[in-house]
Amino acid sequence: MKVEPRVPIAVVLTEVFRTFVMGVQDYSLMSGRAMLNIFSRPHYFQDTLDQMDDIGVGSLPIVLLAGFFIGAVLVLQTAVQFVRFGQTALTGDAVAVALVRELGPTLTGLLVAGRCASGIASELGSMQVTEQVDAMRAMGTDPSRKLVTPRVVATLLMVPLLTALNDFVGLLGGCLAAMFSLRLGAVEFWTRAINALDFGDLMQGLTKPMVYGFILATVGCYKGLTVRGGTQGVGRATTQAVVVSSVMIIITDLFLTKLALYLSDKLV
């Protein structure tokens, strides 16, 4: 019986680290190139519009539905605390700030990542294993321009818009919950909610989703274009795209929040 030679653990760890660093390098190069493509020809406007339709309009139902119910739940959960102090009127303030600053962008980012990062990875992965990407290159088309840039631009534009709609529908859900369970007036809820928000909150709430959009598109494209191992590899890449982009969104959220708070302190 042939015995496999033992590989020292240090060698294995070095190899894992090397693969990780190489992956980060390739991902950064691909993302950088996708952004630079915006400033030079050729541009694929039709592909960008198609992606905006698929990512933006296609994600609308899940984003609105989730936003509505999260807004309503948030009101119910917050109100439980405020009722103890007889301050239920503050519910609008709390829900507006939580939704616009944090829950809206992150929730939208995660929902779109779940739906689109997987879709992008599986589409590009299938193209990769069936040599369609090579065929594209063989016919003189740069896959980075034709496949990656339109998806990145589409998510950069669409995720903030989806977030804005998610915030609005979330407040709407919160308002209905407040009206029916807390007996708060709609005018009171909306007035307090709008007054609670300042320019910094809106900036934070719309800058974050741009970053999330960039992350989910580039991770989806990278995982799709680096697929190895046929259809099984496509499945693996799809799962990894969702997991990696979701985790990256949550980690990035911490740093973006810290940065936003620092900037708002400096600017005020």
Added chain:
Amino acid sequence: MPISSASVGDDALVKVSGKPAVKFENVHMGFDEGEILDGVSFAVQERETLILLGETGTGKTLTLKLAAGLLRPTAGRVEVLGEEVSAMSERALLAFRRKIGFVFQEGALFDSMTVEENVAYRLRQDHVAESEIAPRVQEVLAFVELEHTMEQLPSELSGGMRRRVSIARALVSRPEIVLYDSPTAGLDPVTSQTIITLILRLRDVYGVTSLLATHRLQDGFALANFRFDAQAKSVKRVRQGQGEAAVTRFLVYKHVDGGEDGHDNGIYFEGSPDEVMNSKDPYVRRFLV
């Protein structure tokens, strides 16, 4: 509209100049698993047909992808149509590849596009006027006898039809060189014969230089022993060495772990169809069975 014999002279793209259309000089290429091409050198003259014969994993497809600049060699020099593709930037290569047609093993058609969109893809990328695209697409689809499939998706076609569309797509930009990656792999004998006849017609009508990777010796011999007569619109048997026969040569590939047998990985045998036929080498004779 089938391609008429009158247009043959006008459309013949390559003028024979005696300089190589494709030249490999001491090319090395390998992956983590080891070296696949170990110092490969050969040259293909314009209008010549080169058959890359070998088992799976011997480096035939790799050779074609290196010639198209889809991969970069780890060492050595690849020259195509007088330009060193192994040293060109990806941007320069994108423009250069328009002179080359590539027929992928499974066709590699864009599955979300119709047959017409697939064939017209390169023309639309080049911003050719729509009024010019329609007749050209019609012409090449008529050449492969699939003009009735224009609005169909690749998934609605049979394997053989997909390969024919792939040939039409490679042909539409009138390339000077066409690279075929196992065009008959996985097809039944009748469909394989149809594909080979198409390749014959493409070579003899358009005068393109052809590199064809295959594991089927009969594909190579069909290209060596037959030519398409555009006047009679039929395939005629010819003898190698006669003026009317296209020059066909064989490269037999072999992969030997560790380079035993005194051979390097890559090209094991190079010769004319007669030399392949009369070879006493046991490895080459395996393909004759």
